Amino acid sequence: xxxxxxxxxxxxxxxxxxxxxxxxxxxxxxxxxxxxxxxxxxxxxxxxxxxxxxxxxxxxxxxxxxxxxxxxxxxxxxxxxxxxxxxxxxxxx
Numbered sequence: 001x002x003x004x005x006x007x008x009x010x011x012x013x014x015x016x017x018x019x020x021x022x023x024x025x026x027x028x029x030x031x032x033x034x035x036x037x038x039x040x041x042x043x044x045x046x047x048x049x050x051x052x053x054x055x056x057x058x059x060x061x062x063x064x065x066x067x068x069x070x071x072x073x074x075x076x077x078x079x080x081x082x083x084x085x086x087x088x089x090x091x092x093x
Contacts, residue, residue, distance in 0.1 A: 004065065007088060010045055014090035019043055021091040026084065027051065033078040041092040042070040049085030051078055 005013070011022045019041075027049070035054075050063045053070075054077040062068060070076065072092075 010088050019090035019092045023089045025087045025089055027080045029082050029084040031080040035075050035077045037073045037075050041072050043090040045088045047086040049083045050081040051085050
């Protein structure tokens with residue numbers, strides 16, 4: 001996707017790409033999630049707010065309008081900004 005999506009277009013594109021579950025996640029301001037993994041692949045869009053995704057030594061600052069992907073079982077940590085964040089998440093279980 002190269003334009004600003006709607007939740008409906010994000011859902012349709014994600015399903016077309018083989019993702020089978022769509023969630024709208026609301027994260028609290030300042031929330032920190034220590035290193036963890038997920039048993040599913042992720043494709044996500046930051047609909048509101050910002051956060052920092054740490055993958056090993058690399059830290060990605062994700063802001064409103066950013067897309068990202070994360071493969072299953074990849075260790076990562078998350079830190080949400082002062083306004084929290086809304087993230088549309090597509091999972092491939």
